Amino acid sequence: MFPAIALILMCQTPTQGWHWEKHCDGRSCYYVKVKDTAPSQVMPNVTPPAVAPQRLPELLTVPPAPVVSPLPIERQYFFGVDRSKLPDRDKYAVGDVEVTRDVLSGTFQGDSPSLLPADSGKPHLTLFGRDESTRKQLETMIASADAAELREAYRVQVYDASHKVDREMTMAATLEKDKRFLDSGKVAVLQAPSATGQGKVWGALFAWQDAKELVSAVPKFDPNFKLPDKTRDSLRTLEASQVIVTLAVLVFLTCVVQSIFSNRNGARKS
């Protein structure tokens, strides 16, 4: 098998300016396409030339890099990074917009929630749809204004339980065995934060009508969930009024019983 593949590769006419080279690392051999250069430059078995090590910029968080002499680009095996087009100075960018190091570092610390929300400490709310169309529906629902509370409180992610990547990366494959998922075609799973909770599942919901229903149902799975203050106050008021009414009824009943007994005693005496 392998000699046949090797033969096919060797017989291919390489693009002009390129040639195939056999490459072994002790475990396996393979062929790579290498840019044509002068014979002495193709196989850098030679010690890298004595180029003065480039002075590295001041690093903010790590010690200076070990001295590794930069090798001329044409002497490197080319697998796809064109180093000649990399900048000759430190550079940080968001897409094609250059930013400072502080801005980028701040982004990872939650300074720019629109670019990168600080969600690594949040519990996971993961939604699965049975197929791509259900996933898209769930994604639209979770992006709506009604679901803003969920997006704020949880790290929300939406997957397609039938997609190969999602099946490999998540619990999607096990959902096939759950009748509730098969019936509803969707599920919302609430899990503890990655850093502290080790994936502990707090609860799951298999049926809901809209974002509002999900917003009201999901937080109740959270072991740290507390009723909002307003609701709690109203409950407290309600409890107090109930106590007053109960006491009043008890006093009234006592008076009635007492009057009945006193009437009976009065009747016996007479």
Next chain:
Amino acid sequence: MKWIFPMLLVLAFAGFLVGQSPGTASAHLTDTPFARDGTAVDAWLPPSLHMKNTGGSDGAGLCVFTSLEMAAMSNNIRQLFGFQKFMTRRPGGGWPAKVNDMIARYCQEQSVKPPVFFHVEANDLGILKQALKSGRAVGITYSYSPTGRYRGQRIAHMVYLAAAGAGQGPDGKGWYCCVDNNFPGSFEWMDERTFLSVASGGSRLWAVIFANPTYPPAPTL
């Protein structure tokens, strides 16, 4: 007859040597996402989803776009699923401006919003650690294999970074783990000093980081 025992000893020792994964105290290979000391990767991508590097329309390598699709799979960036295949119809080779251009074109072709991503072109491991710790996947330049692949020669390559400063590492600064798209299915672990040398190639490293968070952890009850 009296040679049998010494021969068996020699054979056993040879077997032991062969059975050891290649590497040194500062770098080694594993077939699982765990270092020799049991440290796990930060950004999990199962070996079944590791991709093999291929060439563009001119035969030049697509390691940059292969690494980025692996990062996309790791971080649920659905817009970039199939990115490598898209690039096989175009010339190979990658650099920051081309990555910006190709991501924009691929998303435009699918009529989807491009993902948010960052470029780091500096020997700044602090940013890489922040990215991995917050669950963001990274594609990173790679200039030689510390475990002896490529016969130790210098290469112009990009790989998927699965861990940055994870665990203790041999020097107390944690392990760094690369998944090489020329060797899918294996994990190459190294210490911080070695990693900086590997990624920078003696000048400065280039990393592409996606803003999407990674997948949720495996569920436990």
